[in-house]
Amino acid sequence: MAEKRVFTLSQVSQHKSKRDCWLVINGRVLNVSSFLDDHPGGEEVLLEVAGKDATKEFINIGHSNAAQNMLDKYQVGVLQGYVIKEADGAGGALAEEPKKKEMSAFVIKGDQSPKYAAFLEFFVPLLVAGSYFCYRYASQIV
Numbered sequence: 001m002a003e004k005r006v007f008t009l010s011q012v013s014q015h016k017s018k019r020d021c022w023l024v025i026n027g028r029v030l031n032v033s034s035f036l037d038d039h040p041g042g043e044e045v046l047l048e049v050a051g052k053d054a055t056k057e058f059i060n061i062g063h064s065n066a067a068q069n070m071l072d073k074y075q076v077g078v079l080q081g082y083v084i085k086e087a088d089g090a091g092g093a094l095a096e097e098p099k100k101k102e103m104s105a106f107v108i109k110g111d112q113s114p115k116y117a118a119f120l121e122f123f124v125p126l127l128v129a130g131s132y133f134c135y136r137y138a139s140q141i142v
Helices: 044-046 055-061 066-070 117-141
Strands: 003-007 022-025 027-033 077-080 083-086 093-096
Touching: 022 055
Parallel strands: 003 077
Antiparallel strands: 022 027, 027 077, 083 093
8 A cells, every 4th residue: 555545533433334344453444344244253343343443452352463464455544643664574564653641640639638538528427327317216216
């Protein structure tokens, strides 16, 4: 494929029917419409991830080298932001994922709430519930 077209994920997501089935694996945009009937896992597996990035699913299944080499046959372009690197030998290709600004964890530093707040949040509702049940028990005795 001499000239690779660049697609966005929103463009790929428009192709998710049985007649027009595209997906993304390792940054490669693949048109697998003609492969649906031949897929060993059944067409349902491909239709489930149609229009999406299916890289994790593809890797988790553990496809053979032959399956990885088939990616070139169905490739129609690349996903915007990915750089495809050709691997040495018959290993297929590797994709370099674009760098994204992501938050690794949500941590509030320097929280100024008092130390006894957790104690109150747990025991006040427990005390209210206990008082209610004591009142109900005492009112039934009388």
